[in-house]
Amino acid sequence: DAGITQSPRHKVTETGTPVTLRCHQTENHRYMYWYRQDPGHGLRLIHYSYGVKDTDKGEVSDGYSVSRSKTEDFLLTLESATSSQTSVYFCAISEGRGHTDTQYFGPGTRLTVL
């Protein structure tokens, strides 16, 4: 199994509060990704990173920001959480080999915004 951990694994918070989710890898992979999974939508890409301090937006980036100050850590921040951000969040990593790339997923974080 790829060495990917996510913290926390579960979180309940209130609308308007800031929330930070952490993804940590031990594989030294170049690329890291944040997805959200919702019923009827599959997985949708929020943001991704292709190196330290290099990030880009995905399909559903509004309301989210990310930071990557070290190769092994990728943080996802909800500046002011809303109920629509209740979801399961998955981190993934890959070597960044383009079209032959394989992504490896973490165990997920279940976030509930009340």
Added chain:
Amino acid sequence: GNSVTQMEGPVTLSEEAFLTINCTYTATGYPSLFWYVQYPGEGLQLLLKATKADDKGSNKGFEATYRKETTSFHLEKGSVQVSDSAVYFCALIIGGYSTLTFGKGTMLLVSP
């Protein structure tokens, strides 16, 4: 844009039945195709992949063939087990990028 369409579930089968989960794609380029599986309460795992037309990916008794002419990558297994119960996601990557586009997933339920 790029998109992946999967058959809606749940797919309900008895043990030892034949499985097909349909997947078709639209891509502005020449993609690589993937099947990922998600067991209850877990993250996604790569099941198999194919990177060019007519390639067949296979793993754990599952197979899928990259059909460029029909833009399809259907997942098959000859005899399913209860332990195959999971959600299956079809996905693609376009050459030169490393971001996956996923289908919405198909839940498979296998009963003894």
